[in-house]
Amino acid sequence: MLRRWVSQHGSADELSRATVFGRWTEIVGEDLAQHCRPVSLVDGDLVLQAESTAWATQLRMLAPQIVQRINTELGTRAVRRVRAQGPSGPSWRFGNRHVPGRGPRDTYG
Numbered sequence: 001m002l003r004r005w006v007s008q009h010g011s012a013d014e015l016s017r018a019t020v021f022g023r024w025t026e027i028v029g030e031d032l033a034q035h036c037r038p039v040s041l042v043d044g045d046l047v048l049q050a051e052s053t054a055w056a057t058q059l060r061m062l063a064p065q066i067v068q069r070i071n072t073e074l075g076t077r078a079v080r081r082v083r084a085q086g087p088s089g090p091s092w093r094f095g096n097r098h099v100p101g102r103g104p105r106d107t108y109g
Helices: 002-008 012-022 024-028 053-074 103-107
Strands: 036-042 045-050 081-085
Touching: 012 024, 012 036, 012 053, 024 053, 045 053, 053 081
Parallel strands: 045 081
Antiparallel strands: 036 045
């Protein structure tokens, strides 16, 4: 009854996102959850942030199993695709004003 009400009132995407994010460790397992975390779930596209580029590659290979496990757990086809991102580098942008160009790299020489 609750699933029917949620789907009729257009909150199914938010409920799926909250379930995946809130139960991430339970859904994918402790080992996998230690090395990645969900970043966004929009229109069935789940983006995962990996702790290293090696884990991002591993997640790309495990993507079909992750999709199947999440959809089995939720009982719907909430996730259609998994995209894995490696760790992001530091940002050199500080403040509101920016000058085009290479930035601080030219002062290291």
